[in-house]
Amino acid sequence: MxxxxxxxxxxxxxxxxxxxxxxxxxxxxxxxxxxxxxxxxxxxxxxxxxxxxxxxxxxxxxxxxxxxxxxxxxxxxxxxxxxxxxxxxxxxxxxxxxxxxxxxxxxxxxxxxxxxxxxxxxxxxxxxxxxxxxxxxxxxxxxxxxxxxxxxxxxxxxxxxxxxxxxxxxxxxxxxxxxxxxxxxxxxxxxxxxxxxxxxxxxxxxxxxxxxxxxxxxxxxxxYWRLVSREHTDDLPATVAAVRGLLDDIVAHELRADVPLCTLLSGGLDSSAVTALAQRHTVPGPVRSFSVDFVGAEDDFRPTALRPERDAPYARLAADHLGTDHTEVVLDPRGFAGVHDVTLRARDLPTLGQFDESMYLLFEAVRRHSTVALSGEAADEVFGGYPWFFDPAVVWRDTFPWLGDAPRLADCLAPDLRARLRPEQVERDRYATLLACVPHLDGEGGLEARMREVLYLSMQGPLAYLLDRVDRMSMATGLEVRVPFCDHRLVEYVWNVPWAMKTADGREKSLLRAAMRDVLPAKVLDRPKSGYPASHAPGYGQSVRARIRRLLADRDSPLREALDQDRVWALARSDRDTMTFADTAHMLLPLVETDAWMRAYGVELAG
Structure with missing residues (x-):
C-alpha cells in the first residue's frame, strides 16, 4: 500500500x-x-x-x-x-x-x-x-x-x-x-x-x-463494474461448496506478500474464517494473529444489541483451536485522548472518537510485527449479518434499515437550520435515490426482493464508512489491511444467492457458517454477531459529555450556533438504548468531533 x-x-x-x-x-x-x-x-x-x-x-x-x-x-x-x-x-x-x-x-x-x-x-x-x-x-x-x-x-x-x-x-x-x-x-x-x-x-x-x-x-x-442480479441455480450444498472454494482461493491469493503478514482475530465468525483459511496456507509455521481488549473490560462491559459479548474469550478460543501465534493487545482507555489529534490528522474529517483511537493503537501494535494484516470486514454486508436484518419492523420501514428508530443528530440542529435543510427530507431523498439503483431480479417479490434492497443499501454508505476507517487508521501506522470478503467475485456470487438460502439455518450468515463448519469450533461458529468492541469505561462517557458542555459554552465554536442547545442536552441526558450505539456518549460523538475538525482545519461553514 x-x-x-x-x-x-x-x-x-x-x-x-x-x-x-x-x-x-x-x-x-x-x-x-x-x-x-x-x-x-x-x-x-x-x-x-x-x-x-x-x-x-x-x-x-x-x-x-x-x-x-x-x-x-x-x-x-x-x-x-x-x-x-x-x-x-x-x-x-x-x-x-x-x-x-x-x-x-x-x-x-x-x-x-x-x-x-x-x-x-x-x-x-x-x-x-x-x-x-x-x-x-x-x-x-x-x-x-x-x-x-x-x-x-x-x-x-x-x-x-x-x-x-x-x-x-x-x-x-x-x-x-x-x-x-x-x-x-x-x-x-x-x-x-x-x-x-x-x-x-x-x-x-x-x-x-x-x-x-x-x-x-x-x-x-x-x-466499469456494478452488481448484476441473476437467477441463482445452485442448490444449497453446491452453494456452500462454492462459497468455501471462493474464500479458499481468495485468502490464498491475499497471502501473497514479501513482508511479514498476520490476521486480525476477534473470535467472531468472519475473522475466524479468514484466520482459519490463512492458517491452512501459511507454510512454514503458524500464522500470527492479533486481537484487542481493554483494561478493566471484565468489570466495565455492558451488553448491547450490536455487542452482546466481549471478544477476548472467543479470540483466545479461536487462536487455541487453530494453533495461531496469537497476541492480545490490551489497551487502556485512558490513553485514547492522547492519540486523538493523530487520528484526526489521519482522517482529515471528523473522527469516530474511541473507535478510531483504539483501532489506531491496535494497528500501531500490530505494525511492530507485521506489514500486512487480513481482516474480516464486509462479511456482514455481503452475507447478511447485522441484527437489524432480522427485525421485521426495521426491515420493512421505508428508510435506511440501519437507522432504525434511533434519534437523528440532525434533529439537534438549530430551528432555522432545520427549517432550511429539512433533514427528514434529506434522509428520504437519499434513500429513494439509492433504492432506485438496486438491480432487481425480474419476478422477485416479498421478503426476497426487500432483502436484496436492504443488502444493497448496506453495501453503500455503511460499508464505505467501515472501510474508510480501516484504511485511515491502518495506513496512519504504515500497516496494509486486506479484506477478503470484498473480493468482487465472492460479492457477485453471494449477491445472487436467495435470502432464504442465506438464512438456511434460521440465523445470520448461514452460508458462511456452513462453509467453515469443518475448521472452526462450535462456540465460534454459533456466536452471535458482535461489532468492533467499544470501551464502556465510565470515564469515557463522562469525557464526551464534558466536551459537549465546553462546545455549547464556547462562543468561538464554529458549530455552536448551528445547534439547538436544548435538544443536544436532552439527548446527552438520555439513557435510551439503541441497536447501533454503545451508549448516548457514542451517539453524541459526531457533534464534538465535527467541532474539533472544523477548528483544527479552519473549515468555514457557508450558507
Whole structure:
C-alpha cells in the first residue's frame, strides 16, 4: 500500500510548481514510509510515497513506460495490491510484453498499455491508481470495485488535483476547506453519504468501480463494474461448496506478500474464517494473529444489541483451536485522548472518537510485527449479518434499515437550520435515490426482493464508512489491511444467492457458517454477531459529555450556533438504548468531533 497525489493543469507549467507537488507528496509519508518519488512535465505532476509489500527492490514509483512511435511517457502512481498480478503478468508476456521487475505495479502499468482504460475490468484486488498518458494528454483515475482504497479529487476549470487522502489536496493552495450547510446531515451521520460524496465543498471521491478521465474537455466519470442480479441455480450444498472454494482461493491469493503478514482475530465468525483459511496456507509455521481488549473490560462491559459479548474469550478460543501465534493487545482507555489529534490528522474529517483511537493503537501494535494484516470486514454486508436484518419492523420501514428508530443528530440542529435543510427530507431523498439503483431480479417479490434492497443499501454508505476507517487508521501506522470478503467475485456470487438460502439455518450468515463448519469450533461458529468492541469505561462517557458542555459554552465554536442547545442536552441526558450505539456518549460523538475538525482545519461553514 502507498499514498498517491497528483496535479493536472492545462493552463500552467507544473515543472515550476515543484515545491507544491513535494508538499502534496510529503503529506502521504505515513501511508508510504519506505520511499518517495515525484515525476512532472508541463501539464502534469504526480507524487508517490511507498509502503513496500511486493518486490521491495523493484517496485518504486512513479513508474514510467515509453509508448508509441515517439516514446511518449505513460506514468503510473498506484496504491493497492493486485492479487492476480502473476496471472496477468503471464497473459501479458504471451502478448509480447517484457518485464523489468517482479512488482504488481509494472503489471498494472503494462495492463493499461495493452488494454487502455478498459484494463480495470481485468484487475482483482484493492487499488486506487492514476495514470498520466502523455500521448493523449489525459489523466486516468481508477478505484477498486468495492472502494477499499480511497481516491479523492478536486476538479476546477483548468484541471484537477487528486490524492489518497484529503490532506494531499489540502496541501495545494488552490483548494480551501469549506462546508456548506447542506452537508451538515452527512457530517452528523456519515453513513448517509452517497457514493463519491464528501462534506467538503468541491472535494469528491472516485466512486467504487469507476474510472475518471480528465482531459482538456473536462472531467468524466463512468462505471466499469456494478452488481448484476441473476437467477441463482445452485442448490444449497453446491452453494456452500462454492462459497468455501471462493474464500479458499481468495485468502490464498491475499497471502501473497514479501513482508511479514498476520490476521486480525476477534473470535467472531468472519475473522475466524479468514484466520482459519490463512492458517491452512501459511507454510512454514503458524500464522500470527492479533486481537484487542481493554483494561478493566471484565468489570466495565455492558451488553448491547450490536455487542452482546466481549471478544477476548472467543479470540483466545479461536487462536487455541487453530494453533495461531496469537497476541492480545490490551489497551487502556485512558490513553485514547492522547492519540486523538493523530487520528484526526489521519482522517482529515471528523473522527469516530474511541473507535478510531483504539483501532489506531491496535494497528500501531500490530505494525511492530507485521506489514500486512487480513481482516474480516464486509462479511456482514455481503452475507447478511447485522441484527437489524432480522427485525421485521426495521426491515420493512421505508428508510435506511440501519437507522432504525434511533434519534437523528440532525434533529439537534438549530430551528432555522432545520427549517432550511429539512433533514427528514434529506434522509428520504437519499434513500429513494439509492433504492432506485438496486438491480432487481425480474419476478422477485416479498421478503426476497426487500432483502436484496436492504443488502444493497448496506453495501453503500455503511460499508464505505467501515472501510474508510480501516484504511485511515491502518495506513496512519504504515500497516496494509486486506479484506477478503470484498473480493468482487465472492460479492457477485453471494449477491445472487436467495435470502432464504442465506438464512438456511434460521440465523445470520448461514452460508458462511456452513462453509467453515469443518475448521472452526462450535462456540465460534454459533456466536452471535458482535461489532468492533467499544470501551464502556465510565470515564469515557463522562469525557464526551464534558466536551459537549465546553462546545455549547464556547462562543468561538464554529458549530455552536448551528445547534439547538436544548435538544443536544436532552439527548446527552438520555439513557435510551439503541441497536447501533454503545451508549448516548457514542451517539453524541459526531457533534464534538465535527467541532474539533472544523477548528483544527479552519473549515468555514457557508450558507
Amino acid at each position: 502507498c499514498g498517491i497525489v497528483g496535479w493536472v493543469d492545462f493552463s500552467r507549467d507544473l515543472r515550476l510548481e515543484s515545491g507544491t507537488i513535494a508538499a502534496m507528496t510529503g503529506t502521504m509519508r505515513a501511508r508510504g514510509p519506505d520511499g518517495e518519488g515525484v515525476w512532472s512535465c508541463a501539464h502534469a505532476a504526480v507524487g508517490h510515497r511507498r509502503l513496500a509489500v511486493i518486490d521491495p527492490a523493484g517496485g518504486s514509483q512513479p513508474m514510467t513506460a515509453a509508448y508509441g512511435e515517439h516514446g511518449e511517457p505513460v506514468v503510473l502512481t498506484y496504491n493497492g495490491e493486485l492479487y492476480n498480478y502473476r496471472e496477468l503478468r503471464a497473459e501479458l508476456m504471451l502478448r509480447g510484453h517484457r518485464f523489468r521487475t517482479a512488482s504488481d505495479t509494472e503489471v498494472l502499468l503494462t495492463a493499461y498499455l495493452e488494454w487502455g482504460a478498459d484494463f480495470a475490468r481485468r484487475l482483482v484486488g484493492i487499488y486506487a491508481a492514476a495514470l498520466w498518458d502523455a500521448r493523449r494528454e489525459e489523466l486516468v483515475l481508477v478505484r477498486d470495485r468495492l472502494g477499499v482504497k480511497p481516491l479523492y479529487f478536486h476538479s476546477y476549470p483548468h484541471g484537477v488535483l487528486f490524492a489518497s487522502e484529503p490532506k494531499g489536496i489540502l496541501a495545494n493552495p488552490l483548494f480551501r476547506p469549506r462546508v456548506r450547510e447542506e452537508s451538515l446531515p452527512i457530517l452528523l451521520n456519515p453513513r448517509l453519504t452517497m457514493p463519491g460524496e464528501t462534506p467538503l465543498d468541491g472535494l469528491e471521491q472516485v466512486r467504487p468501480g469507476h474510472v475518471v478521465v480528465v482531459d482538456r474537455a473536462g472531467t468524466h466519470q463512468a462505471p
